[in-house]
Amino acid sequence: MNKSAIIENTVNFVRDTLKNAEGAHDWFHIYRVWKTSHTIGQSENVDMFIVELGALLHDIADSKFHDGDEEIGPRKAREFLQSQNVADEIIHHVEQIVANISFKGGKHNQNFKSPELDVIQDADRLDALGAIGIARTFAYGGHKNREIYNPDIEPDLNMTKEQYKNSTAPSVNHFYEKLFLLKDRMNTISGKRLAEHRHQFMKHFMDEFFKEWDGEV
Numbered sequence: 001m002n003k004s005a006i007i008e009n010t011v012n013f014v015r016d017t018l019k020n021a022e023g024a025h026d027w028f029h030i031y032r033v034w035k036t037s038h039t040i041g042q043s044e045n046v047d048m049f050i051v052e053l054g055a056l057l058h059d060i061a062d063s064k065f066h067d068g069d070e071e072i073g074p075r076k077a078r079e080f081l082q083s084q085n086v087a088d089e090i091i092h093h094v095e096q097i098v099a100n101i102s103f104k105g106g107k108h109n110q111n112f113k114s115p116e117l118d119v120i121q122d123a124d125r126l127d128a129l130g131a132i133g134i135a136r137t138f139a140y141g142g143h144k145n146r147e148i149y150n151p152d153i154e155p156d157l158n159m160t161k162e163q164y165k166n167s168t169a170p171s172v173n174h175f176y177e178k179l180f181l182l183k184d185r186m187n188t189i190s191g192k193r194l195a196e197h198r199h200q201f202m203k204h205f206m207d208e209f210f211k212e213w214d215g216e217v
Contacts, residue, residue, distance in 0.1 A: 003049050006084045010056045013080055017060060022143045024136035025062055029127060033058065036123035040190045041116075050090060050116045053081070054097035058120060062102075064165075074099045122191030125182045130198030133179060134205055141171030148172060149213065175206060 018027045037055040041048055057080070061073040074095040081091045093114065100112040101121050128136065141148065147170040155176035159167065164177070183199040186192040 007052055014056050024140040032127050033123045037120050041119045043190050044119055046115045050093050051119050053094050054120045058101050118187035122186050122188050126194055130201050137171050137174050146171055
């Protein structure tokens with residue numbers, strides 16, 4: 001098994017599959033998560049081949065864009081890796097990463113854990129924070145034709161998984177229902193350190209946002 005060739009083929013497969021994807025979940029999101037996973041993984045006791053494959057395939061078919069189907073992502077990952085003659089135990093591990101990486105609401109319990117998933121999950125969550133996270137939040141909100149902010153619709157921190165998945169709340173609510181919660185859910189030392197800085201950046205942004213919303217000069 002030529003690992004370098006498989007990684008290169010995976011990059012090409014993912015880039016081609018997501019070439020017309022929505023801007024917050026496109027190839028460049030995958031690229032950032034892949035690179036950040038590699039950086040974090042250097043300080044962790046992990047199988048970097050699994051980390052790279054999991055990072056590259058983690059959003060190969062996000063359920064948000066497939067009528068809520070949470071099976072299509074793991075299935076597409078498996079089918080591709082089988083075409084590359086990857087060992088079954090690696091395929092199974094990557095499948096579990098794809099199935100369990102996403103934030104699915106405050107009441108959802110993750111069903112699988114591994115050091116490799118910890119690394120990729122941190123990298124994915126870091127891409128939801130900071131300047132990139134802010135840009136992605138409003139890009140996706142615009143894609144879904146959501147309001148930027150509505151003071152009459154308060155954030156809901158007690159949603160079930162289904163309520164979270166089907167929410168149409170304004171984009172600003174997403175900061176409170178997900179993004180500001182991520183700092184305390186990081187897995188690795190590196191992830192926690194990076195998340196702290198990006199979390200503070202978002203807090204400053206929201207402070208400025210509300211000042212401007214209220215007409216302060």
